[in-house]
Amino acid sequence: MDGLSEDSPLLPVVLTGDLLDRLSEHWSSSSVAAFAFSAYFTFVGKAVDLWLVLAFVGWNHASAITSIIKSLDLTQFGLLAGVVFPTSVLGYQFLGRILDVQTVKWNGPGRPFLIPSRTTHTRLFPKKHSFSYSYLVVGVPVGYSGNANGMISANVSGPSSWLSYFLDRRAWFDVNPADYLQRGHRDDGLRGKLDDYLENQNVDPSQYPHAYLVTAARFLGYHFNPVSFWFLYSQEKVLSAIVLEVNNTFGERRPYLVTRDFEAERHIQNGSTDDERQEPLRSRVKGSWNKDFHVSPFNSRKGSYSLLASDPLGPDMEGFRGIDITINLSSSKGHPKLVARLFSEGDALEPSSMGIFQKTRFLLGWFWVGVAFTFGIAQNRSKRVWDAWPTISKKQLEDAFRQYLSHLVQQSTAPITVKYIPSGVVGAVEEVFSSSSVTDSSATAESAEIKVLTPVFYSRFVHYAHDFEAVFSELAESCTLWVDKPELLPKIFLKKASPPLHASTPFDFLCFQLIKSLRSRPGRIERPLTSADQVSSSSQGLDIRDFRMSSMDAFVIGQGDTTLKKSYRAAVLRLFFADRIAFGNTDLLGMMELGARVGASWVLASLINQAIRGFS
Structure with a gap:
């Protein structure tokens, strides 16, 4: 200003007066912008709206912002840092997963295994239909905690998300205790949850001191896991029961305890020939129960399930012989409706014995399956009939x-x-x-x-x-x-x-x-109607209340x-x-809400830009 130096003590007073003078001249646009901004963020505004407003204002003054950035000579540095730093971090973590050979030692029976498998589904009623696909499951001893050569981890503390797989001790395939039985985290992990479930079923957990879990593990924080199998073993390491844990599309879980009928097996063995007795029999669990749980919104809750599952482990829970599990669904009148089977396809792999090239080849071979399930889960969330809300x-x-x-x-x-x-x-x-x-x-x-x-x-x-x-x-x-x-x-x-x-x-x-x-x-x-149901009238009275x-x-x-x-x-x-x-559909509503917020932010930014131009 003329006649006033930058060192003058009166400079703040003069600048304040100049600001007040400008406000008095352009009070209309300034007050409207301030009122609209305050009202919006008081009632419906969120952090994302603030960022949108700042982005629109910045876009309108892009030339001024660009000149400032150029004067600071930060453009090339920012681009270089934005590309090199994330690439270096992710590359380092990826190589660390591949080269990591540290494995937590497990002294109990059973060992972690990667189990390439195939699942088949055959629907017999009301219309015949069948399909099959490759499916990867893992097996872990219940009680094991840690990381097996960067491939399988279990009972690892901390949040389970895709980012955590690059920043903490989780392996590529992670078994998170929060995904099983009772919801929430427990300090004693899978074993503690299993013991609680058995006690709720009036079963002494000491009857089954050893257990082995076969399940679809999380891959980069996501998993598709319709059913898990807890194989329970006696003190003598003999398969004695199975906990079948079913997950439906509503986010619910329902475990079923199926015990092995040793008495019936003895009757069968007594009636077999001498040649049949000489052949070693693979331990199996067979049982049935009434259906009381919606696995799909398109199926009735009536009917019954039956299970036939072979012991996946070798004698004394050593080695791995493969999985072979068959589940049958019958109607309330005993007619077969669905047959589902899960069985090993190829040899199971023990992570501790896998080298760098074997791990790389395995991950490249199964990566597409994990990605397909991840994107399938994301796409099908909005298709859930009963669970399409956040x-x-x-x-x-x-x-x-x-x-x-x-x-x-x-x-x-x-x-x-x-x-x-x-x-x-x-x-x-x-x-x-x-x-x-x-x-x-x-x-x-x-x-x-x-x-x-x-x-x-x-x-x-x-x-x-x-x-x-x-x-x-x-x-x-x-x-x-x-x-x-x-x-x-x-x-x-x-x-x-x-x-x-x-x-x-x-x-x-x-x-x-x-x-x-x-x-x-x-x-x-x-x-859906069952054979015992009658067709009801589709008419509905008018509610005048x-x-x-x-x-x-x-x-x-x-x-x-x-x-x-x-x-x-x-x-x-x-x-x-x-x-x-x-x-x-709340997902569609969310998209509409985002569009409305973008529009409201643009209006607020326009009011702010108009007020700024009044001061320039």
């Missing part, structure tokens, strides 16, 4: 339902206890709730068990305006819920008058009014937990908007 939404709605159920039980005037069993949510555990009238000395308290069969129950429950209707519809029609004593449900889910809307803030009031307006009763989940705020809405609003209210309203609104504008 994991975070499951957790939010399950947590809200859990607290609401606890509240209902506590408020019940009847002495009652309820055992709640959740489904499909990581970290969600069973819990027992008691009414306020139940005391430790009460002998007349009634008990009920409420078991959620699929996590879709939580998303369907919030669609109902009436709790009583929701529970009985999901119990009797859609079968997403199971209750051992349905006659006790009226003592928990009472018919109540429409609760008034008492929101603590105007934003809460608007959100829950919107939820009330968007709410609609969900349709019945249609299941007022779809008001539900009792669970009122419960959430009345809580002082701001986090609960925020997560609940976000999850419910996301579901309802997906139903209205995205065909019920």
Whole structure:
């Protein structure tokens, strides 16, 4: 400025006055930009929106930013560092995996193995269909912890993601205890989880001190693992039982314990010829059980399974003889429907004996299978009929339902206890709730068990305006819920008058009014007919009741937990908007939301650029 040097103590005062003068001249554009920016980020803005706004503003002033970068002479350095550094890190880690020859020693029976296999599926009803494909599984002794020559790892602590395979002690194929039996992490790993499961089945874990797990391990953090097999051995290292752990497309797990019938085997051996007795018999486990678990949304829960599995290990659990497992599915009338088989295809490989070239050849040979399954999992997530909504939404709605159920039980005037069993949510555990009238000395308290069969129950429950209707519809029609004593449900889910809307803030009031307006009763989940079912009428009556705020809405609003209210309203609104504008697909809604955020960020950036031009 004329007449004022840069060292003058009056310079800050003059600059401040100049800024205020400019603000007064261009107060309109500046205030509009500031108000829009503040309002947007107060209600719906996220970190990604801020980055988008900065990117649009930077793009509009690209020439100025480019001149600054050129003056600093950082362009070539940045490009070089951006290419060389990641390439060097990934290359170093890849070579480290190949050249790594350190193996954690295991003194117990059995050893880790890579097991090239083939699986076949033959459907016999209602239409014959058959297919097969190559499938890689691994075998690990239950109790083994560590890394086997960079190829197989088990019970390794830390997060399991694709990046962790380059930054920590995980091998290419990793067996993560969190993927098996009870959800969540345990310090004692696979062995601790197995012991807990056996105890829950009223079985003494000491009967099976040795165990060997055959499963599809994680590859770069991903895996496709419909079924795992826990081979259980006695103190004498004789195969005595199998735990068959089934995973369905809803993210649920169901283990089945099948014990070996030694008495029946003795009868068979006594009736065999002398020549047959001289041939060593390979240990096998054979058993059957009723189907009580949805493996696929396109199959009924009725019917039964049968299993025939051979011992994969040699005598005394030494060596590896191969896997040979057959599972049959029959209808409720005993008609065969499906035959699935998993068997070894080629020799199993012991990682500790593999050299550099053998490991490289094996990884190149099976890499395409891992990539195919990884991309297949990513593409098919949106195709799941019952599980097409994010994991975070499951957790939010399950947590809200859990607290609401606890509240209902506590408020019940009847002495009652309820055992709640959740489904499909990581970290969600069973819990027992008691009414306020139940005391430790009460002998007349009634008990009920409420078991959620699929996590879709939580998303369907919030669609109902009436709790009583929701529970009985999901119990009797859609079968997403199971209750051992349905006659006790009226003592928990009472018919109540429409609760008034008492929101603590105007934003809460608007959100829950919107939820009330968007709410609609969900349709019945249609299941495939079995031979015992009758065709029902497809007509549905018109519901003329007022779809008001539900009792669970009122419960959430009345809580002082701001986090609960925020997560609940976000999850419910996301579901309802997906139903209205995205065909019920939350992934599609997410893409639409991203497009809206990009548009809003562009508008904000335009307002900011207009204000900036006013100062230039």
